Amino acid sequence: MELFWYIVLMAMFTIYVILDGYDFGAGIIHLFYAKKEKDKKAIRNAIGPFWDANEVWLIAVGGVLFFAFPTLYASSFSGFYLPLIMILWLLIFRAIGLELRGQIHNKIWEAIWDKAFGIASLLLALFFGIALGNIVRGVNLGMVTDGVSAHEPHFFFLPLWNSTFSPHAEHLGIIDWFTLLLGVIGVVALAIHGANWIIFKTNSDLNQKLKQVVFNLNIVLLILVIISLFSWHIIDPKPFHNFVKYSWLWIFPIITFTGIFGLFKVKSFKKDGFGFLFSTLFLFGGLATTVSSIFPNLLPSTNNVNPSLTVYNAAAHEYGLSVGVYWFVIAAVLVAIYMVIQYRVFKGKMDDVGYGEH
Amino acid sequence: MEDMIFYDRMQFAFTITFHYLFPQLTMGLSLMIVYFKWKFLRTQIDKYNDAAKFWMKIFALNFAMGVVTGIPMEFQFGTNWAKFSELTGGIIGQTLAMEGMFSFFLESSFLGLFLFGEKLLGQKLHFLTGFLVFLGSWASGYLIIATHSWMQHPVGYEILENGKFVLNNFGALFSNPWLxxxxxxxxxxxxxxxxxxxxxxxxxxxxxxxxxxxxxxxxxxxxxxxxxxxxxxxxxxxxxxxxxxxxxxxxxxxxxxxxxxxxxxxxxxxxxxxxxxxxxxxxxxxxxxxxxxxxxxxxxxxxxxxxxxxxxxxxxxxxxxxxxxxxxxxxxxxxxxxxxxxxxxxxxxxxxxxxxxxxxxxxxxxxxxxxxxxxxxxxxxxxxxxxxxxxxxxxxxxISPTVSSGNTLFTLLGFIGLYLLLGLLFLMLAGKIIYKGPETTKLN
Structure with a gap:
């Protein structure tokens, strides 16, 4: 039963990253490449009717995490206190940037909210990448100093950084060079993903330029991913042990690299949706590879005193998990229906939707 | 310790008080918009449709405020009330996760259709999307109050030796006399x-x-x-x-x-x-x-x-x-x-x-x-x-055992500043919509 909810949670998290990921990416593209009002409008239209529902996946992931793995929820949300609250503030800025911009037609007003939307999107992509880095690196569970826990074995607290920025320090920080590397990968990957979504959903003049942007960023992404793979053993002495044990897991890295290499052909795709498909493969494969490399751990412990939080020791009680399956299946079917309706009504190119022009 | 509890409580009280200014309007208003829309379908008098459209603008603004101030509520169970979440998550996590899965997806999917889809959908389907938004917002209220009711009058649980509350009767959460x-x-x-x-x-x-x-x-x-x-x-x-x-x-x-x-x-x-x-x-x-x-x-x-x-x-x-x-x-x-x-x-x-x-x-x-x-x-x-x-x-x-009072005060001050800005923006924009007033259109 724990395993079922683990797969559900990871699947929902991946869907969230893929969906809200294109929103964040569109925001990053908006910040750096959309100079003309026409281009900005195309980007807003491409995500307009979707971004709100995409964000609901974050709330749903949070809800399922809370219900199925309460210990992990309690431990990680309090331990990563500051960055999580900052993510909330950024989400607020991003949302009001999108929603309030069209309410008043004034250059300064629009410029403020354009920047709020773009910068918040960029920082969110960075923060989510850093968060992933923290999870695979692990934390000092129980806040152990000299072999003695200062708190219960599953609680911890991390400051934003420590003076060394090292993933090896006894007292870790949220931002160190390793987590920052994953943060930058997050920004680059989501920028590519967002650009692909804009190419897919609009006939904007920007599209030709964006294909070149995707190509260039893809080179950067490939280099960063290779660097991260070669530094992985620093945070985990046996980074591939799960892949040795279960050889079918190799499918995930293969999918990841299919995504990256496929994107090098971005300029010659016959259909505009192909780029989005390949960046989706990259995100899916990358996340699946990362989480399966630490399985069954959910949050590894960096000390020898307290055990890691795992799928089994962080889960809720059996009865609750079993009864949850019933309502979850019904809800999941309903959500699938809503999504089909939503994406069918707003299918094809979105240039004429007129989002935000109430 | 005293300070930790004080700031944790202040932050939750402040953010929930501010948040609930918005859903209390959207839940009631969604029903009234559905009423205007229904009245229009029956009488075909344009005035009712124009009224529905006018209130949809206020609704959309309120809804956005409700969403952005609502996400912090779910997060704060974990960030500031970690021990509570750990001990009771197996129970209140049920109703909160159900809220996300059943009502937020319903609301957010159909709100987009309701706001932008009148021409695309035709009047009857447009009414239906409005009704579904209403249903979603009331379902959300129901599941939140189911959570609240369990905290006021706990039912369907047992307490393990390690202090954890575990669910032993799912139905009891909904037949709770408090609910x-x-x-x-x-x-x-x-x-x-x-x-x-x-x-x-x-x-x-x-x-x-x-x-x-x-x-x-x-x-x-x-x-x-x-x-x-x-x-x-x-x-x-x-x-x-x-x-x-x-x-x-x-x-x-x-x-x-x-x-x-x-x-x-x-x-x-x-x-x-x-x-x-x-x-x-x-x-x-x-x-x-x-x-x-x-x-x-x-x-x-x-x-x-x-x-x-x-x-x-x-x-x-x-x-x-x-x-x-x-x-x-x-x-x-x-x-x-x-x-x-x-x-x-x-x-x-x-x-x-x-x-x-x-x-x-x-x-x-x-x-x-x-x-x-x-x-x-x-x-x-x-x-x-x-x-x-x-x-x-x-x-x-x-409360969260590892989050110091200084960190909570920092985020509390941040929320106060941010919400003050949100409140001012909201009043300004709502005022603008109200001052401009409803627009008359001719459909028939």
Whole structure:
């Protein structure tokens, strides 16, 4: 039963990253490449009717995490206190940037909210990448100093950084060079993903330029991913042990690299949706590879005193998990229906939707 | 430790109070928009569709505010109340996860269609999307109040040796006797807010002599919805909810009514007075004998337990705050019923649109249902203190053990600043929409 909810949670998290990921990416593209009002409008239209529902996946992931793995929820949300609250503030800025911009037609007003939307999107992509880095690196569970826990074995607290920025320090920080590397990968990957979504959903003049942007960023992404793979053993002495044990897991890295290499052909795709498909493969494969490399751990412990939080020791009680399956299946079917309706009504190119022009 | 609890509580109280200013309007208003849309489908009179469209603009703005201030609520269970989440997550996580899966997806998927899809969908389907948005928002309220009810009156659980609460009866979460009265009471409160907003804006249009045709429609609709909901909020839903408090939290009932001593031969109802907790008495009181006993048990001489019968360790933490919240809610509720009855009489006599003082009163009343709803929630929440889970888990034992008070104060200040900005933006934009007024279109 724990395993079922683990797969559900990871699947929902991946869907969230893929969906809200294109929103964040569109925001990053908006910040750096959309100079003309026409281009900005195309980007807003491409995500307009979707971004709100995409964000609901974050709330749903949070809800399922809370219900199925309460210990992990309690431990990680309090331990990563500051960055999580900052993510909330950024989400607020991003949302009001999108929603309030069209309410008043004034250059300064629009410029403020354009920047709020773009910068918040960029920082969110960075923060989510850093968060992933923290999870695979692990934390000092129980806040152990000299072999003695200062708190219960599953609680911890991390400051934003420590003076060394090292993933090896006894007292870790949220931002160190390793987590920052994953943060930058997050920004680059989501920028590519967002650009692909804009190419897919609009006939904007920007599209030709964006294909070149995707190509260039893809080179950067490939280099960063290779660097991260070669530094992985620093945070985990046996980074591939799960892949040795279960050889079918190799499918995930293969999918990841299919995504990256496929994107090098971005300029010659016959259909505009192909780029989005390949960046989706990259995100899916990358996340699946990362989480399966630490399985069954959910949050590894960096000390020898307290055990890691795992799928089994962080889960809720059996009865609750079993009864949850019933309502979850019904809800999941309903959500699938809503999504089909939503994406069918707003299918094809979105240039004429007129989002935000109430 | 004291500081940690204080800032954690302040942050939750501040963010939830601000958040609930928005859903209380959207829940009620969604029903009223569905009503306008339905009226249009039946009569084919454009005015109703224009009214629906106008209120959709206010709705969309409110909804966005509700969403962005709502996400922090779910996160804060984990960030600031980690021990509580760890111990009870297997139970309250159920209802909170259900809220995300059942209602937020429904609302957010169909809100986009409702706001942008009128031409694409045609009138009947457009009505349906509006109805689904209404359904989603009320389902969300239901599941939140199911969570709230479990904290007020825990059911269907057992406690393991390690202190964790585990669910052993899923159905009990929804047959909880606390749930239905609280939910209905809350939804009626939400309808009162939307009724006064609709009526108040209508009164402004009539008095301002601009959009006065819409003004009349809004005043009429607001007064009728408002009168029905303000009667229902008192009886039976409020009465029913209060009887739950008497039955399951008698010490809370004594504190909110301001009863320090058990009275022989029946308790008086206190209308006005200031509790002096240090000396266990009520100053400057105005009270009516025996009414409280009658309202509670339908017997003039029924005994109501005073605070003197309980140990101080189970006293609500903030007795004066609880007492004032409750009395503000009840006092305002009474004023609402009075004003709306007068307005309804004038409406019936076809004189309402010329009765200036009622129109002025309706306009000035707009903030007060917000105050009444907030006071109502403070009654429920302060009434539960010092417990997180009534009689089982104390608030002090629920906070995040590793988050220092300095970090919480930092985020609390951040929320205060950010929400102040949000509030100003909201008022400015809502004001702009209202001042511009509804647009008339010709469909037929």
């Amino acid at each position: 239905l009265p609280s939910f209905l009471h809350n939804q009626m409160g939400s309808l009162i807010t939307s009724s006064f907003v609709v009526a108040g804006v209508g009164a402004f249009y009539i008095l301002n002599n601009k959009h006065s045709e819409f003004g009349k429609l809004f005043v009429k609709t607001g007064v009728i919805f408002g009168l029905v909901s303000s009667l229902l909020v008192a009886f039976p839903t409020g009465d029913w909810a209060a009887k739950n408090v008497v039955k399951y939290q008698p010490v809370t009932f004594a504190a909110m009514e301001g009863i320090f001593e058990t009275e022989e031969g029946g308790s008086e109802i206190i209308l006005i007075g200031q509790p002096d907790v240090e000396n266990k008495k009520l100053d400057n009181k105005i009270a009516v004998p025996n009414i409280l006993s009658f309202l509670t048990y339908q017997k003039w001489d029924a005994e109501i337990k005073g605070l003197n019968e309980f140990d101080e360790s189970v006293y609500p933490t903030n007795i004066p705050g609880l007492y004032y919240s409750y009395h503000i809610m009840v006092g305002l509720g009474t004023i609402f019923i009075g004003l709306l009855l007068l307005a309804a009489v004038q409406l019936f006599r076809k004189k309402l649109y010329k009765t200036k003082w009622i129109l002025w009163s309706l306009m000035f009343m707009i903030p007060f249902p917000y105050i009444a709803n907030t006071a109502g929630w403070y009654t429920a929440e302060l009434g539960r203190q010092p417990w997180l889970v009534y009689n089982l888990l104390r608030t002090v034992d629920g």
